Amino acid sequence: YVAANQMAHPRDGQFAAISAANAQEVTPQVAPQADDAAQAEAPAETAAADEAPQAQTQIAAAEPAAPSRDGGYGLGREAMPEEIAAWDIDIRPDGAGLPDGSGDVWTGEEVFVEKCAACHGDFGEAVGRWPQLAMGMGTLQSQDPVKTVGSYWPYLSTVWDYVHRAMPFGEAQSLSPDEVYAITAYLLYLNEMVEDDFVLSKETFADVTMPNADGFFMDDRETAEYGAFSAEACMENCKDSVEIAMHATVLDVTPDEPSDAPPESEMSESNDMTGSEADPAETEADAAPADGEAETQAAAEPAQAEAPVETAAADAGAAEAAPTEAPAAEAPATEAVAPAEPDPELAAAGERIFNRCKACHQVGEGATNRTGPELNGILDRPFASVEDFNYSTALTEAAAEGRVWTHEELSGFLADPRGYLKGTKMSFAGLRSQEDIDAVIAYMQSAGAP
Amino acid sequence: TPDPAITDLSQQPWTQYLGDGVDARPYGMPSPYESHVIRRDVPWLTADAVSSVNFTPLHELDGIITPNGLCFERHHGGVAELDPGSYRLMINGLVDTPKVFTLQDLMRFPRENRIYFLECAANSGMEWRGAQLNGCQFTHGMIHNVMYTGVPLRLILEEAGVKTDAAWVLAEGADAAAMTRSIPLDKALDDCLVAFKMNGEALRPEQGYPVRLVVPGWEGNMWVKWLRRIEVGDKPWYHREETSKYTDLLANGKAREFTWAMDAKSVITNPSPQAPILHGPGPTVLTGVAWSGRGSIPRVDVTIDGGITWHQARMSGPSHDKSMHRFYYEFDWDGGPLLLQSRAHDSTGYVQPTKDMLREVRGENSIYHNNGIQTWAVNEKGEAENVEIT
Incomplete structure (x- = not known):
């Protein structure tokens, strides 16, 4: 086995220092000999904190590790080459792992618009809070850094690997190598890194240098912070006075408490730890469950999508923006006779199939518009009838003809969305079997009943 | 007057009538009175719940172990x-x-x-x-x-x-x-x-x-x-x-890149904005949790006056390497405003920094690895709020 000091690292030096420091920390300086691990641990658990806390750590660490066995335990079996090929799909910065194939910018645009643009926008500019993929150059030092493939990502291999591994969202690993090459080429084009005649392949891969390739450095907290953050702590007369500099309640971006309050209790006063009394801002807020989300949408406007972290970008100024009213999400009032109750078994089967729709659509209590419109009462609902949803022209034109989402219309659409309704923004390949279609309709009918 | 919760049998049906037998709940669930103790999300944080996060209700827990159903996702x-x-x-x-x-x-x-x-x-x-x-x-x-x-x-x-x-x-x-x-x-x-x-x-x-x-x-x-x-x-x-x-x-x-080890950190879980002081002046239990990715937590300091005076908190419960630790500080609340903070020391000598000390080194765009000291302001009514102080 490789000892820690043999470890190669792309940016060595700093890493070695950290590694050595870690090694010291996990090794007890004085490991007490304990015949019985259980006995050794018992005093640690009961010792008062001010009695040699160091000793507690050492005792805990002294427990013997699960033993290695010379030559191993003889468990498991050898992996076959076909099995490794099926799972080992990772790509490295040096191009290791790239399959044969190629893709050009124009093909990439076609595939991207069909499979990616619903969330990322036709030009990688992002829809809603989904990640922006293009531009943002020169923003990394600003108040509002825009981290895209072009402005931030240090390695092209990461784009290929991630698109192939996890995209399109909800239909992972469905793209062919040529499609991934083409999408990657288009992303380079959108970030003004290549011309429109560029073809990406295993061979041209190494020619591309990412603009922010030198923008990263190895964790240096050990030297940059540790000294300042391990000074003697002041205990008395540490400052003359204290002022509050900023209040969170001014922003009012904390979600409301859940509407399903605990049952009435004789001891409600002392049991009520839900904090509704504690938050002055909440007394003015409407208690309706959906409102919390709707109100905070405004605050989230500047937050880049996906990782919760990026929400740090929802800074004070933006969060103070006036809350918007919740879009009315009620099902349109139709005089139609209520459809027959769906078969519960069929609906249950449909719930699993609906997982493929959930990336863009919500159905059920509190459903709101996402990338796609909410689907409550979709069966026998007029086309394009959800207020505040920005439908494609294809949908609004069909609505103008008075079309209604009957079982037949839904079936045709779900089998082949783009073929059935040319110009729809819904980027979904379609469900293959009528059985699946019936099931998912039954699920939407039962979950989204008024 | 005598407390009817004691004197009135009709208010104590559990004393008179039989409860559920075994197997009524083959996989046990918390009391219905605890139904508010749940993971919660912040919907505006992310584009979609499928790629998102929710949060452990730390203010409802004690000791050091997180129940499985409450571990954040x-x-x-x-x-x-x-x-x-x-x-x-x-x-x-x-x-x-x-x-x-x-x-x-x-x-x-x-x-x-x-x-x-x-x-x-x-x-x-x-x-x-x-x-x-x-x-x-x-x-x-x-x-x-x-x-x-x-x-x-x-x-x-x-x-x-x-x-x-x-x-x-x-x-x-x-x-x-x-x-x-x-x-x-x-x-x-x-x-x-x-x-x-x-x-x-x-x-x-x-x-x-x-x-x-x-x-x-x-x-x-x-x-x-x-x-x-x-x-x-x-x-x-x-x-x-x-x-x-x-x-x-x-x-x-x-x-x-590769900022793997989590720096020492602590937070006061009670009182806190979701867990106000409801009992008025007098004996008050302040508690919280602390942890370090580099070792254990031998010491946590607590202040109730915004950092003018600090007190060493009492650690309670098992102290394990890279595990959460529980601390307490009991005091008599005088009913006046409080500014609560906790400061963790880990077994390597690292002391949890203030948010301003972190910003000094890292700016405000870092997003990750924020282990700065948290402040709760408590008012005369016992309500707590997330604030920053000078």
Whole structure:
């Protein structure tokens, strides 16, 4: 086995220092000999904190590790080459792992618009809070850094690997190598890194240098912070006075408490730890469950999508923006006779199939518009009838003809969305079997009943 | 007047009438009076619940162990629902013999039981630019502390035989994000576990059932859930979660990468915005949790006057390496306003910094790894609010 000091690292030096420091920390300086691990641990658990806390750590660490066995335990079996090929799909910065194939910018645009643009926008500019993929150059030092493939990502291999591994969202690993090459080429084009005649392949891969390739450095907290953050702590007369500099309640971006309050209790006063009394801002807020989300949408406007972290970008100024009213999400009032109750078994089967729709659509209590419109009462609902949803022209034109989402219309659409309704923004390949279609309709009918 | 809760039998039906027999709840659930104790999310944080996070209700818990159903969730492609019968773990790359293990195979290796915290690198990330969310559940709830049962990754790698030029491993999940992270080999051989139990029972689906990786003290994103593959290599892979995400952008536009160990941190869980003081002046229990990715927490200081005077808190409960620790500070509340803070010291001598000390070094764009000291302002009514102070 490789000892820690043999470890190669792309940016060595700093890493070695950290590694050595870690090694010291996990090794007890004085490991007490304990015949019985259980006995050794018992005093640690009961010792008062001010009695040699160091000793507690050492005792805990002294427990013997699960033993290695010379030559191993003889468990498991050898992996076959076909099995490794099926799972080992990772790509490295040096191009290791790239399959044969190629893709050009124009093909990439076609595939991207069909499979990616619903969330990322036709030009990688992002829809809603989904990640922006293009531009943002020169923003990394600003108040509002825009981290895209072009402005931030240090390695092209990461784009290929991630698109192939996890995209399109909800239909992972469905793209062919040529499609991934083409999408990657288009992303380079959108970030003004290549011309429109560029073809990406295993061979041209190494020619591309990412603009922010030198923008990263190895964790240096050990030297940059540790000294300042391990000074003697002041205990008395540490400052003359204290002022509050900023209040969170001014922003009012904390979600409301859940509407399903605990049952009435004789001891409600002392049991009520839900904090509704504690938050002055909440007394003015409407208690309706959906409102919390709707109100905070405004605050989230500047937050880049996906990782919760990026929400740090929802800074004070933006969060103070006036809350918007919740879009009315009620099902349109139709005089139609209520459809027959769906078969519960069929609906249950449909719930699993609906997982493929959930990336863009919500159905059920509190459903709101996402990338796609909410689907409550979709069966026998007029086309394009959800207020505040920005439908494609294809949908609004069909609505103008008075079309209604009957079982037949839904079936045709779900089998082949783009073929059935040319110009729809819904980027979904379609469900293959009528059985699946019936099931998912039954699920939407039962979950989204008024 | 006598308390009818004592004197009036009709108000104590449990005393008069029989309750449920055994098996009424084959898998036990909390009392209905505890139905408000749940994980919560902040919907505006993310584009979609499938790739999102929710938060552990720290203000409702005590001791150091997080109950399984309350451990915060973070998924990148939703919860994968794996069938344990078809579960496989593959080891490949720079090894003498690439291997495949079933769950049954894993259960035949020697096991260890360890209590570790798991903190998301983004915990408190919404607070970099100032006080924003009102409640320790939201500011500090991307953490849980659980006892894992698992096989040292070392034993599984030994089974395949790691080649001498190996220096890194890549851990990969079976979910729809096929989550990957590069981990240095020395960490993999040191204390990482391939775990299948949490707090004694099988992992919950949302925590990686049937098998997850445990990477003690290091950022939660590396603890790959639904673990399906470990590849051994000589260089890091620089995948999405270690370049585009989970890197710390500093004020000068450069970003730190591979910031694995979680710095020492603490938070007062009670009182806090979701847990106000309801009892009025008099004896008051202040409590909170502290942890460090570099060791244990021998000491926590607490102030109730905004940092003019500090008091050493009382630690209570087991003190384990890279585990959560519980502290208490009991005082007589005079009914006046309070400014509460806690400050953790870890076993390496690191002292939890103020938010301003962190901003001095890192600016405000870092997003991840915010371990600054948290302040709660308590008013005369006992209500608490998330604030920043001078």
